[in-house]
Amino acid sequence: MKGLSAKQQRIIDFVRGFILDNGYPPTVRDIQSGCGFSSTSVVDYHLKVLAREGYIRRHPEVSRGIELLTRPSASSLVPVPIIGSIAAGEPIPVPTPDSWDIAAGAEILEVSADLTRGREGVYALRVKGWSMVDALINDGDLVLMQYVNVVENGEMAAVWLKAEKEVTLKKVYLESGRIRLQPANRQMRPIYTEPDNIEIQGRVIAVIRRLV
Amino acid sequence: MKGLSAKQQRIIDFVRGFILDNGYPPTVRDIQSGCGFSSTSVVDYHLKVLAREGYIRRHPEVSRGIELLTRPSASSLVPVPIIGSIAAGEPIPVPTPDSWDIAAGAEILEVSADLTRGREGVYALRVKGWSMVDALINDGDLVLMQYVNVVENGEMAAVWLKAEKEVTLKKVYLESGRIRLQPANRQMRPIYTEPDNIEIQGRVIAVIRRLV
DNA sequence: TAAAGTTTAGAACAAGTGTTCTTTTTAAAG
């Protein structure tokens, strides 16, 4: 999923508003006049792009067959357990089987479902201290994590550095046999280390900072 | 509204399920085959009854123009309009009366109600660029704002610096006649300015960073 | 039983609608 052009975003927004207003999706010609296009084929062109990029689903040969994949009806609240805190110099807590037991007394953070997007094994950690400022993460922030042991190139992960005995949140890149750990803050420099010096403790899904 | 016949109830249920499955309402012929009627005119007949009784709204001459009037109601999710973006060197967008019109085509961010805590005038801005790293805010982050003109000491606010002609997110302190603007990042130093050089454009309620 | 109202059938029309084709314009890349 890459970024949308202005017109494509406009179409998405128009469709959402149209459905909210009328209870049914617009036709190609509704979008045409609503967004100021001069031809139905232009709309069709953009809809094809949006479908290919995964923003909508089109039902061929079906009138008004446009389905928003970020449907408000699918949106609900998901309870995420806050299983502990994350601080410099100590490994992050690992979810145990009863972490997912909502009734087990753990603090619960309720987030919009489109943050977790249906992922399994999502938990939250409270950040203690200012050791993560290079990841643009502040004291008191809540970090939404997913319990995985391997991440794709470029994803932000909680990485345990064995030699340094500390945990850090960085984007992970595998580059010709060594690991590059890139801070989210572009002004900071990456650090390099050996693959067997790191241990992926989870993938960072989101950061929530509540100020007031 | 009086009771529905079995077939009419069946139509209502079918329509609801169809929309849930496909994201758009069924046609008269979809209902015909889905509910086992032998003619479209029978469906039309029952739909007229349902519209007269207030269970649905029909949009004449519109394909799939069936609107369920008993739509699933709101949970504890709060829709927040994303009214624009925030970048260095330009004032942040100010909500207009129609910003709150959910159907007006604006992009909507749904957040858990305990983030806004029932506040009025909450909107969201998408951060463009890396000018807010001193506030520990990254490119692409979503900033939840509340439309206020005055903040309490120590609250994080969007501040417009008149002389510098730029907007910044900082904690605001009034100290013996001058203003101290304190970055969230403790490693950065505060800046001081005169009270009449600043304009509070809103209070920062939360920051949401979505990474995956 | 007769009459009136309700529901069901079948077919067909006309407008709505997704799709495709070709051409033109605009933007990006080399």
Next chain:
DNA sequence: CTTTAAAAAGAACACTTGTTCTAAACTTTA
């Protein structure tokens, strides 16, 4: 500048689909 790709425009085709008309079957009421 040349080449290539992306985006827009306009028209036309064929299927979809709401609607209507007429008639039959069923239910209710007197």
